[in-house]
Amino acid sequence: MYIPRFIEKTILEALKTFPVVILTGARQTGKTTLVKHLFKDTFTYLSLDELDIRSLAINEPREFLARYRMPMIIDEIQNAPDLLPYIKSIIDNNRKNGMFIITGSQQFPLMRNVSESLAGRAAILNLYPFSTSEITGNTSNRQKDILKYLKSSSVQEVPEKPKADLGTMLLTGGYPGLYRNKEISKNLWFSSYIQTYIDRDIRGNIRNENLTDFENFIRLLASRTAQELSYSAFSRDIGISVPTIKSWVSLLQASSIIYLLKPYYKNFGKRLIKSPKLYFIDCGLAAYLTGIDTKEHLLKGPMAGPLFETFIVGNLLKRFSSLYSVPPLYYWKNIGGIEVDLIIEYGNVLIPIEIKLTTNISGKHFGSLVKWVGYSGSGADSIFFISNSPLKGRISQNIQNINWYNL
DSSP, X not given: OOOOOTTHHHHHHHHTTOSEEEEEOSTTSSHHHHHHHHHTTTSEEEETTSHHHHHHHHHOHHHHHHHSOSSEEEEOGGGSTTHHHHHHHHHHHSOOTTOEEEEESOHHHHHHHHHHHSTTTEEEEEOOSOOHHHHHTOOSOOOSSHXXXXXXXXXXXXXXXXXXXXXXXXXXXXXXXXXXXXXXXXXXXXXHHHHHHIIIIITTTSOGGGHHHHHHHHHXXXXXXXXXXOHHHHHHHHTOOHHHHHHHHHHHHHTTSEEEEEEOOSSSOSSBOOSOEEEESOHHHHHHHTTOOSXXXXXXXXXXXXXXXXXXXXXXXXXXXXXXXXXXXEEEEBTTSOEEEEEEXXXXXXXXXXXXXXXXXXXXXXXXXXXXHHHHTOOOSOEEEEESOOOOEEEETTEEEXXXXXX
């Protein structure tokens, strides 16, 4: 059964504006399923995973592009990146919008080739694993305006019989493969995913003797999701040099496994923390890598709070990525320990958000939000608290609660 994606409308709009739409993202996020579903009757679909098609594309690129009917979907472009200059030539000779849809899993080489070949000719969109709303089918809040979206989410009721519970969502994450087959073993699926990722995306980018260290590193990284990133600490813990750790983080970031949230330190305040925070984009993958395999283990253990924060940041990133561009996202923390988990810079407005895994909200939970308003001198009239509480709307002054289910 096909599950609709929020990014569908953005893809359709981009095809009206650009000759090429490039859909990237981590492996197994549903890129092929999405484009085949949307364009099965209007685009010629070609997969470069198929040996004969890939061979023709590599050895006879002009013949490959001339043989098939336009418009064209070229899936897994990283298998024949030298096609890109020939696609550029076709576009420049007959510039029309909506000529090609190109997908690719390995973002790092793909983006380098795109920047060289298709700059100004392509809309680049990133597909992430399912968001909560896509999994639950909650499509009632399709606001494009981010502030209106958050305000609308804060006044939605939580269903009496929700289609998903928090423990399951944190443990499973959002990779489509885990929802196509409900009987599949999550541990087996994630184990195979990590092995495939290392074999296909990582092996050619780091030395073979470092592969075991890299796997240990990614597990250690998962245990520190939602924490500030310290390259020197990782270097000490696993005995690998800081430059190597930085290169590994860059690989994971480029292939959409992790996300680095930058600190906000514009305009106000001194003595602020200036290291980024790292998040796994999929909380289910992070839970697996830390050895958590039951809801009880997760919700009652020390990783509950970090995984919930990872889940929320990932959900907002997924939702905003369905637009043309993700607004700048930050966190804020001073050396006294006062922290705001997320700040969205939306035009001239700063939207602060606190994230807490709590069902019973009290003043101690949003004290940092109140202090941030004082430090910043901001007259923010839209401040949000995201939790497991069913309370909706305003909970204190200008602070509005959002239950995670409604994101």
